[in-house]
Amino acid sequence: MPSVSARYGAPTIRQPTFALDAPLAGRWHGGDAFRTHLFNALSMMFPLGxxxxxxSVREFLPRLEQPSPLRAQVLxxxxxxxxxxxxxxxxxxxxxxxxxVNRLERWRRWRIDWGRRHLRPLxxxxxxxxCEHYAAVLGAATLANPAVLAGADRELALLWGWHAVEETEHKAVAFDVYRACGGGYLRRVLWFFYATALFNFDTTVQVEAMIRRDPTRPRRRDLxxxxxxxxxxxPRMAATLLRGxxxxxxxxxHPWQHDNRAAVQAWLAANGGRIDNKGGAQ
Ligand SMILES: [Fe+2]
Ligand SMILES: [Fe+2]
Incomplete structure (x- = not known):
C-alpha cells in the first residue's frame, strides 16, 4: 500500500543527552511559573502515552508488507x-x-490497560x-514561533526543540498505518473528540498538581x-490549537498537507550539532 509519509523518507533515530538537573530546579521557562509548570506537566504525561x-502501531506491523517504505517508517x-x-x-x-507528583499516573495506566483489553486495535x-496530531500541532508551533520557548533555559529549549522536530518528522506515520489498514473517517473523528477531552482534562489536572507543589507559591492572579x-x-496557542x-x-x-519540512531543516541546521547523535539513521 503506497503511503504519503513514504515520500518524505524514514525519520532519523537520535539518542541525544541533556543536562536537566540544574535547570529543572527553577522556573526554567523565562522565570514564568505557568509556562514552566505547563511544559513540566506535559513531560509527566509523555512516557506512558x-x-x-x-x-498500538506495533500491533499492525505484521499487516505491513516486508520490506516496504511504510514498515521502515514504523520502525x-x-x-x-x-x-x-x-x-x-x-x-x-x-x-x-x-x-x-504525577497525579494521573495510576488512572492513565488503568485507562490504557482497559483500552488494551476492551478496544479493537484500529x-x-x-x-x-x-494524540499524534496534537503532538504535531504543538511541535509545528514550537518550530515556527520563537515566542513558544522565548526566555527558556538553553538546555531545555534544546530538548523541547528536538522533540518538536521528531514529532514533525514522524507526524504521518501512525496516520498512514491507520489508512493502510482500513481506518475510516468516522472512527478517526470520534476518537479525536475522546482524545481532545482527555488531553485537556489531563493537562489541566496535572498543571494544577504541579502548582500545588511549587515551594515558591506563585500567586493565582499571576498564573x-x-x-x-x-x-x-x-505565541497565540489558542488559535494554533483551534486551527489544528x-x-x-x-x-x-492528511498531516503532510501542512508541509513544514523547511522548519525542521532550519532547526537542525541551527541546533543539530548540539544533539549527541549516538543512534544514527535507520
Ligand atoms: Fe509522536
Ligand atoms: Fe514523542
Whole structure:
C-alpha cells in the first residue's frame, strides 16, 4: 500500500543527552511559573502515552508488507518515540526528586490497560493518531514561533526543540498505518473528540498538581495572567490549537498537507550539532 509519509523518507533515530538537573530546579521557562509548570506537566504525561502509541502501531506491523517504505517508517517511529519516552522519564524522575507528583499516573495506566483489553486495535490506533496530531500541532508551533520557548533555559529549549522536530518528522506515520489498514473517517473523528477531552482534562489536572507543589507559591492572579498571555498573546496557542482541531475534522485531512519540512531543516541546521547523535539513521 503506497503511503504519503513514504515520500518524505524514514525519520532519523537520535539518542541525544541533556543536562536537566540544574535547570529543572527553577522556573526554567523565562522565570514564568505557568509556562514552566505547563511544559513540566506535559513531560509527566509523555512516557506512558508514548509507550501506548508504540504498542498500538506495533500491533499492525505484521499487516505491513516486508520490506516496504511504510514498515521502515514504523520502525523509525518506534525508535523516536522510545527515545522520547526514555528522556522524559529521566526529566520526570528529576521532577519527582524535587517533590512534584504525577497525579494521573495510576488512572492513565488503568485507562490504557482497559483500552488494551476492551478496544479493537484500529480504535486504539485512532486514539494514537489523534494524540499524534496534537503532538504535531504543538511541535509545528514550537518550530515556527520563537515566542513558544522565548526566555527558556538553553538546555531545555534544546530538548523541547528536538522533540518538536521528531514529532514533525514522524507526524504521518501512525496516520498512514491507520489508512493502510482500513481506518475510516468516522472512527478517526470520534476518537479525536475522546482524545481532545482527555488531553485537556489531563493537562489541566496535572498543571494544577504541579502548582500545588511549587515551594515558591506563585500567586493565582499571576498564573492566570501568564496563562492568558500564552494562549492569547504572542505565541497565540489558542488559535494554533483551534486551527489544528478544525483541520483534523476535514474528511480529506492528511498531516503532510501542512508541509513544514523547511522548519525542521532550519532547526537542525541551527541546533543539530548540539544533539549527541549516538543512534544514527535507520
Ligand atoms: Fe514523542
Ligand atoms: Fe509522536
Amino acid at each position: 508514548e509507550a501506548s502509541f508504540i504498542d 523509525a517511529f518506534i525508535g523516536q518515540e522510545g527515545a522520547h519516552s526514555r528522556i522524559h522519564a529521566r526529566y520526570n524522575a528529576r521532577l519527582a526528586q524535587l517533590g512534584f 480504535d486504539r490506533l485512532a486514539v494514537t493518531i489523534a 492566570l495572567r501568564s496563562a492568558w498571555r500564552f494562549y492569547f498573546g504572542p 482541531f478544525l483541520a483534523y475534522l476535514r474528511p480529506g485531512f
